[in-house]
Amino acid sequence: MSLPEDVRRLPGLVTEADEPVFAEPWQAQAFAMTVKLHEKGLFTWVEWADALSTEIAAAGPDDAAENYYLRWLAALEKITQQKGALSETERLERKDAWDRAAKATPHGSPIELGAGTRT
Numbered sequence: 001m002s003l004p005e006d007v008r009r010l011p012g013l014v015t016e017a018d019e020p021v022f023a024e025p026w027q028a029q030a031f032a033m034t035v036k037l038h039e040k041g042l043f044t045w046v047e048w049a050d051a052l053s054t055e056i057a058a059a060g061p062d063d064a065a066e067n068y069y070l071r072w073l074a075a076l077e078k079i080t081q082q083k084g085a086l087s088e089t090e091r092l093e094r095k096d097a098w099d100r101a102a103k104a105t106p107h108g109s110p111i112e113l114g115a116g117t118r119t
Contacts (some may be wrong), residue, residue, distance in 0.1 A: 027069040034076055042083050051075040 022028040037091045038048060055071040055078075058064070063071070080086055086094070097113055 022052075023066070024069075028071075030069060030073050030076060035073070037076075037080065037085070043079055044105055047071070048079065051079040 022031065034048065038045060043051075052072060052075040057069075057077040059067065059071055077091060081088060081091060088111065099112070101111050101113050
């Protein structure tokens with residue numbers, strides 16, 4: 001699969017043979033969610049670049065390169081909230097649900113939302 005030109009031009013995106021390279025699966029998922037939300041029209045690439053560059057700048061020049069996708073995720077959380085895709089309460093509820101599911105999932109198994117649900 002070849003990446004579209006506008007995706008290949010995203011800042012900091014490491015590619016190999018025209019495919020993105022990620023250190024962890026969650027990074028690929030954050031990237032994919034960003035591309036999909038852009039395709040759905042939630043934000044433009046200019047808006048995304050502004051959101052991401054704001055997060056990177058806020059982290060400062062001494063921020064480690066391996067934190068890039070943490071900044072990406074923070075930018076994604078903020079832009080989806082700013083665009084009204086979800087409220088802060090909804091974001092925190094979803095984050096808590098994923099945290100509970102991750103803690104209830106044996107290492108190496110896929111995380112299923114709903115695992116570790118409080119009764």
